[in-house]
Amino acid sequence: MEVVVSRLSKLKCPQCGRQGAWLELPTFPFCSDRCRKLDLYKWFSEEHVISSQLYGEKDDITQSIDELNSDKQ
Numbered sequence: 001m002e003v004v005v006s007r008l009s010k011l012k013c014p015q016c017g018r019q020g021a022w023l024e025l026p027t028f029p030f031c032s033d034r035c036r037k038l039d040l041y042k043w044f045s046e047e048h049v050i051s052s053q054l055y056g057e058k059d060d061i062t063q064s065i066d067e068l069n070s071d072k073q
C-alpha cells in the first residue's frame with residue numbers, strides 16, 4: 001500500500017497509531033523498528049493461525065510478542 005504524503009505531513013504509524021514525521025526513517029511507514037517487527041509478526045501470525053490451531057496453542061504467540069516488546073535494541 002502506497003500513500004503519497006508530503007515531507008511535512010504527520011504520518012500515522014499503522015501499528016501503534018502514533019503520529020509523527022518519520023517519513024525518512026528506515027522504519028517507515030512505522031514509527032519504530034519495534035512497530036515494524038510487531039506488524040511483520042502480526043502478518044506472520046495470521047498466516048500461522050491455521051497451523052497453530054492444530055496444536056491448540058496460543059501461548060507461543062503471546063510469548064513471542066513479549067519478546068518483541070522487550071527488544072529495544
Ligand SMILES: [Zn+2]
Nearest residue numbers: 013016031035
Ligand atoms: Zn508505531
